[in-house]
Amino acid sequence: MTITRTASLLALLLAALPAWAVEPFTAEYEASWKGVQADARMTLSPAGDNRWRYELNIANQLGSARQATVFEDHDGRWRLLSGDDVTQLLVRKSQKTATYDWGSREVRWSGDVKADRRGPVELRDGDVDAMLLNLAIVRDVAAGRPLDYRVVENGVARRQSWKILGKDTVTIAGKPHAATRVGRSSDDKEVLVWVVKGLPVPARILQRRDGKDEQDLVLKSAH
Numbered sequence: 001m002t003i004t005r006t007a008s009l010l011a012l013l014l015a016a017l018p019a020w021a022v023e024p025f026t027a028e029y030e031a032s033w034k035g036v037q038a039d040a041r042m043t044l045s046p047a048g049d050n051r052w053r054y055e056l057n058i059a060n061q062l063g064s065a066r067q068a069t070v071f072e073d074h075d076g077r078w079r080l081l082s083g084d085d086v087t088q089l090l091v092r093k094s095q096k097t098a099t100y101d102w103g104s105r106e107v108r109w110s111g112d113v114k115a116d117r118r119g120p121v122e123l124r125d126g127d128v129d130a131m132l133l134n135l136a137i138v139r140d141v142a143a144g145r146p147l148d149y150r151v152v153e154n155g156v157a158r159r160q161s162w163k164i165l166g167k168d169t170v171t172i173a174g175k176p177h178a179a180t181r182v183g184r185s186s187d188d189k190e191v192l193v194w195v196v197k198g199l200p201v202p203a204r205i206l207q208r209r210d211g212k213d214e215q216d217l218v219l220k221s222a223h
Contacts, residue, residue, distance in 0.1 A: 022052060022073050027201040027222040033215055034089070036060045040217050042201055044135075050074060051081065054131055058217075063089040069131040078136070080107070080152070083129050098129065098152075107152055117155025127152050134193070134202055137162065141180050141195040160184060162193075170194050170203045172219050179203050 022044075029040040038060035047053045047070055055068040065088070070081045083098035096111040106120035107127075128136050130153045140147055147162035162184045170179045177199075183192040194204040201222055207215040 021200070023200060025200055025222055028220045029217040030220055031058055031060075031215070031217045032213060033058045033060055033065070034062050036062055042217075044200070054135065056131065058215075063087065067131050069129055071132055077125070078128070078132065079125075080123075080127060080129060080132065083131070096154075109155055113155065119155055121152055121155065121157050123152070124150060124157075126150065127157070129153050133160075134205065135200075137182060137193050138195050138200060138202060141182060142197065147182060165192070168194060170196065170219075172196070172203060173221050177203065 024046060025042075025044050027042040029042065031038040031040040033040075038058050040056065040058040042054075042056045044052055044054050049072070051070060051072045053068060053070050055066065058065045066084070066086045068084045070083075072079050072081055079102065080098075080100045082100060083096075085094075085096045085098075087094045094112045096109055096113050098107055098109050100107045100123060102123060104120075105123040107123055108119040108121075109117060127150050130151060133149060133151060136149060137147060139145075141164070147164070149160045149162075151158055151160050162182050165181045165183050168179045168181050169176045171177070177196045179194040179196045181192060181194050183190065185191075188210050190208040192204075192206045192208075193202045196203045199219075199222060201219065202217070203219045205215070205217045206213065
């Protein structure tokens, strides 16, 4: 697909979508992962019964990573159902699975996790994991809502408050777009997310640790 055609499709997508709606998409990113250039793809696909599968895949010569979250959309409220995180670095593989039980309102983790990180952790309405947080930020920036979340991840639940840091210009498929930059910092880690109005995915996600870029995803195209 040429850059001109990609830019045209992106412009149509931006014009057609409301402020935020749960709609399937495929987004391609240029990425830096483990300090090496990588390719990344983010997808949202229907899983039946108002359920959605949100997935991020990253790969380079060092290995690959896949994060997938299944959630349901009930009257506009999102509810986590399952999570899967698989990382392959050379010959080493790690897999973690999150299981959400809304009957008992608990989440547990299994796989390559420490005993003290298996849970259970209490579930509350509105909880997100690290993956679903991306979509929640895009949704809430568009709606002008407070960027305050309870994130259940790796055997714990933590409150996260994000701040709007300013306006930037990001280039997607050769075309500049106005973007809102939001971020948060804690201890040695900083995460920044750029949101373009009408676009259902982050235009960029940058993670830093100890002041050094750890992972950087820059949107190339979305459809």
